[in-house]
Amino acid sequence: MADLPFPELCSKVGQELALSDWYDVTQERINAFADATGDHQWIHIDVARAKAESPFGTTIAHGFFTLSLLPGLMGDFFGDYAVRQGINYGCDTVRFPAPVPSGSKVRGRFVLKAVAQGPQGSLKCIVGSTVEIDGSDKPGCVADQVFLLFP
Template sequence: MITVDSARELTGRVGSLLGHSDWVQLPAERIAAFGALTGDEHWVHVDRERAREESPFGDLLAHGFLLLSLVTGLSNQCYTVRAAERWTNHGLDRVRFTSPVTPADAVRLALTLNSLEETTTGFRLVLGCVLERKGSDRPAMVADWIVLITEGRAR
């Protein structure tokens, strides 16, 4: 876990890995709850028996957007900026779901600082996000996440 007072202190880490999160699993109940919340209740996400029989994945498949939604919480395990008063999710670039995730899989976030730019209101970070699958060379998801940080005094 990298902790800095100001995002400015991350300048020397541009192009570097900020860290890895803990491994997390997505049990069938969590996948189904996400489907109920978002209205995406396709059988491949919620009908385990049918998924085991008919799906090429052999089990339920985690929603791509569920994987993407993990990034914020998992990134909190990689770095923090004490002076950050507000974090704004500005958007995403190049999001790709590159490998299926089932309840048997564990994933973790590898977070890289791709760029850091000082703005008139704070800082703009582009974070390279790779959601790794335990025991696999192929990640589950990759994306560039753009975050705006507005700072006050370090806490």
């Protein structure tokens, strides 16, 4: 690992890098996501029908809405390591173990899982990212995000 960029960051493999503040998942935010993506399934936007017919008793956030919260929940913890540029390279895995009901509070927990030499002198990082739901034993999203960090 001595030849990799960002040796201080590399030494944190297996450690938590960040834990975000709680974020309110409101119906208004769910509706805005539905409008932005064109995904207007009733389970997400029809409060009355969801209350009457959904097994959750309320509307739930889209899985991809929950996933899309990760950048904002992460903040800029790579900035602590003098990263000049960070590129979102994708996700190795994404799962949605539990629904995120409207009105929930969620937060992100981020663990550095692995590092390797990336292209063009970058550091390739895999960050285990979990969206926790306040009061739930199961997370709303777990993802292994991949980033390329350039010195």
